[in-house]
Amino acid sequence: MNLTAQHKLGSGFGHRSTAREVLSGLDLTGKLAVVTGGYSGLGRETTRALAAAGAHVVVPARRPSLARESVAGLNTEVAELDLADLGSVRRFAARFLASGRGIDILICGAGIMACPETRVGPGWEAHFAVNHLGHHVLVNELWPSIRPGARVVAVSSAGHQLSGMRWDDVQFDRGYDRWLAYAQAKTANALFAVHLDALGRDSGVRVFSLHPGAILTPLLRHLTRAEMVERGWVDEHGDLADPEFKTPEQGAATQVWAATSSLLDGMGGLYAEDCDIAERTDRTDMVAGVRDHAIDPGEAERLWALSARLTGSDAFR
Incomplete structure (x- = not known):
């Protein structure tokens, strides 16, 4: 049960570790990774680190031209995908399946935060639709291409x-x-x-979620400077003021660790932070740890059923 398996492993990495440090000594040559949001913020650093370790990285992007500029020179390819448009998600998946290739790492990292009320699709709330339902459809539609031994990583948050x-x-x-x-x-x-x-575990596919840490990235685009000053994140000039914030390279480390660490072999369904498994917490002030409501198998099964009903995507029916 996930509620009892949530304990630190002693990975040797921590809050300030970078994605490249986590991958040091690993050869990912011949591996194929798909990284949503892989051309901006933490996603770009994830793409950069995986490509530097030898992986070929597919970067689905709502703005393909911008994405190609962002990852130019890396071992990548860019393809169009808009997580707010399930038709776009399915077209991306169909094109990928038609290529006949297999996926070794799938990182669901794209998302939005604290945006004004927005409705997408048949009136779905945008955070739920983009951050969750879009990825639900993407993974289910790509499932036939996800190889045994692969890792799927969902980027959550202390939020x-x-x-x-x-x-x-x-x-x-x-x-x-x-x-x-x-x-x-x-x-x-x-x-x-x-x-x-x-x-997926009987097929040899294991899945993790994580909190990447607090980082100044384009994810904060919907916050004003005054709001970030009030929260103590930046000073009045917009410069970083919170010493606990990570750099993008550090923020990408936990998702790369979850996608590749041999310490996690035979494990899955766990929530990580700071390049290790997180401990459980009952606090609500966004400190370290994971709340039980985010790792409860019953809640997870109920969400899956709702998501499958809303989107019509379920590879396991």
């Missing part, structure tokens, strides 16, 4: 501590709160990893 699944109003139809919407979506990312791992 999950602020809200479990709001089963009575998942789509925020009865009043919108941008931070609770983000928090629910991050809980959904973690729960997705729990149930996909349960479904």
Whole structure:
């Protein structure tokens, strides 16, 4: 059970480790990775580190031309994908499946945070739709290409501590709160990893979620400088003020660790942070640790059923 397996392993890495340090000595030549959001912020550093270790990285992108500029010179390819448009997700997956290639690493890292109320598809709340449902469809549609021994990694956040699944109003139809919407979506990312791992482990595919840390990236685009000053993240000039914040290279480390570490062989469905498995916590102030509501197998199964019903995608039916 995930609730009892959430304990630190003593990985030898930590808060300040970088993605390249985590991959030092690993040869990923011949491996294929898919990294959503792999051309911006933490995603670009993830792509850079995986490619430097020898992997070929496929970068699905809503803005392909910008993505090609961002990852130019790396062992990558860019393909169009908009997580807010499930038709786009399915077209990307169909093109990939037609290529006949297999996936060794799939990192679901793209997302939005604290945006104004936005509706996509048939009226779904955007955080839930983009951060979770888009990735649910992507992974299920790509499932035939995910090789035995592969790792799937869902990028969650300590923000999950602020809200479990709001089963009575998942789509925020009865009043919108941008931070609770983000928090629910991050809980959904973690729960997705729990149930996909349960479904995929017999095929040799293991799944993890993680908190990358606090980092100044384009994910913060919907926050004003005044809001970030009030939270103590930056000073009045916009310069970093919080010493606990990571660099993008450090922020990419935990997802790369979850995707490649041999310490995790035989494990799955767990939530990581600072390049190790996280301990459980019952606090709600976004400190270290994972709340039980984000790793509960029953909640994970319920979310999977809802997601499959909403999107029509379930590779395990």
